[in-house]
Amino acid sequence: MTDRSDPALIRQVLDGNPDAYGALVARYRERYSRFAVHMLGEREDAEEALQDAFLRAYRSLAQCADPARFDAWLFRILANRCRTAGARRARRARTFVRDEVALGEASAEHPAERREWREEIHRALGRLEPDQREAFLLKHVEDLSYEEMSTLTGAGISALKMRVKRACERLRVMLGEVQHA
C-alpha cells in the first residue's frame, strides 16, 4: 500500500526535505486545534499554542522515539503547551470564573437571555479546573483510553478517573440548569 504514513513523512523530513512536514501539519491541525481551543477558551491562544507545538515537534523530530506514534508524541507536546499557556493567561487576566456562586449571579444578571448551547458549554468548561478540563476533553472528546491519557499527561490512572468524574459532576450542575431553563 502506498506509504503515506507518519514514519514515512518523518523520514523524508529527516532526510532533508522540510516541506514533507507540511503533510503532518495538515494531517493533525484540525484534530488538535479542537483540543487546544477547548482547553484555552480562545482561538488565538489556541492557534499560538498549536503553532508552538508543531514547531517544537519539528525541531526535536529526530528525538521522536517511535515515529509510528508521532500523533501521541505531538499531542503530549501540545498538552504541555496548553498547560503553560493557560497558567500564563490565568496570571494575566481573570477570564474564567471558577466560583459556582458567581455562576448563579451571572445567570441572574441575564435571566431573559437565551445563549447558544455551544457558548454555554464553553463557559462551563472555562469554569473547570485546568486538570479536570484537560481530563474531560481527553476522555470524552478525544476518546483516549485512561492508559493513553496517563502516558500523555504523566498522571496516574486513578487520579485521571477522579478528574473526569469531578468534571462531569460540575458540568452536569452547570449545564443541567441551563438545559431546563
Place this chain on the structure above:
Amino acid sequence: MRYLLFFAILVAAAPGLAAQDPRLEARLDPTTRAVVAALVDSARAEGLPTEPIVDKALEGTTKRASSDRIVAALRTLSTDLRLARGALGRTAPDGDVIAGASAIRAGASPETLERINGVRGKAGISVPLAVFADLVARGVPADTASTVILHLAEGGASDADYAGLERSVTRDIGAGAPPGASAAIRARVTTGDVGAATQGGPPPGVPVSPKDPKGKPSNRP
C-alpha cells in the same frame, strides 16, 4: 405511416444508446461520445465492467486528449479487461477483473493472473494484485513483481505476508536498495525459501515450503 413510426422509434432509441451516462454527455463531443458509448455497450454485452472505460474517457477529456487518443486508450483498456476476465473466470467479481486489467497493463501476464487465482482460491486476488501494483509503481520490473507475487501465492502466503513484503521492499528502496533485487530477496525470505533462484520457483531438489497450498479450493468454474 408505418415507415414514419419505425423512424420515430429509431430516433427515440438512439439517444438511449449514445447517452446512457450523463457524464459522457456533459463532457464529450458528440462524435467521441458515440464511439465511447459503443465501446461501453459492447463491453457490457461481454460481461466486462464498464465503469473503468467511462472513467478512462473522462480522464482523457480532463487531460484535453484528442478523440483518437481517447478511443485508442479505451480499446487497449477493453482488451485488458477482456484478458483479465478470461484469466479470472466469468464469476470473478468486477473489482478483481478491474484490478487484473490494471495488472496486465502494468506488465503482468494473464497466465500469472490465472495461476495466482487458482492457488489463492477463496482468499481472493485483490491483495496480491494491490501489492503487484505497488511494487511496479516503485520501480520493481513487472516480470520480477509477477514472479514475486506468484511465488508468495504458491508458498501459501497470507494477506499479512503480502503486506509485510510490501513494507519491507518499500523500506529497502528508501534505504537505497535496487527495487528488483529487494523484491526478489524479500520474496524468498517471506516464503522461507532461502535456496530459491531469483526467477521462477524453487530449483529441483529443494523441498516445497511447509505451507503447501495443495488442496485449497479454487473458485474457478
Place this chain on the structure above:
Amino acid sequence: MHDDDQHDELITRIADELRTPVALDPGFDARVMAQVRRSARARWRLALRWWTEPRPLRVSPLGGLACAAGVAALFVVGLVSLRPASPSPIHEAVTPGKVIAAEPGTEMVQFVLVAPQASTVSVVGDFNDWDPSRTPLQAEAAGGVWSVNVPLRSGQHQYAFVVNGKEWRPDPTAPRAVTDDFGSPNSVIVVGSKST
C-alpha cells in the same frame, strides 16, 4: 467505551458538541511552515559557520597532531549521526484520525500538495470522474500547504493535482503510474483493506 458513571445523555451531548472540528485561520499552515523553513535554514547556517569561522588555537606540535586526529574522528562521528535514523516498522496507509468516519470498505485518505504560488488546487482521479471542480483542496492562498480528505475504496487509484485550473501536477510524494495513456503522468495510491 465510558464505563464510569459519567456516561449519560447530557455528557454525551456536551461531548458531541465539542467534537465538532474547529476551523483554524487559513494562514495557519503557512505560518507554521514558514517557521519550519526558517528553522531548517538556520540550522544549516549555524553548521556552516562553525566550520568556516577561523579560531585561534595554541597547541604543541604533538598536541596539534592529537587534536587533528580527534577532530577527524569527531567529523566521522558527526557524518554518521547526520544520516537518518534507521526507520521504524512502517504501518499501513493511515487515516487522519477520528475526525471524519469513512464508510465501510473505504478509507479516508488525505491529499496534500505544497504549492505556495497556487491560487487554486484540486485533486482529480478515478474516484471523482477526473473532474477538477469536484474536489478542491484548501489552504491559505498565499501560504503553501493545500490539503483535502477523500474517502477511497480499497484498491489502486490513479490521481494528480490540477493547479490554477490548468497545470497538471502529479504528486511529488507518491509513486508514478507506469503507463500513461495521454501524455500527462498520474500518481498512484494503493488503499489497503485494514488488517483486522
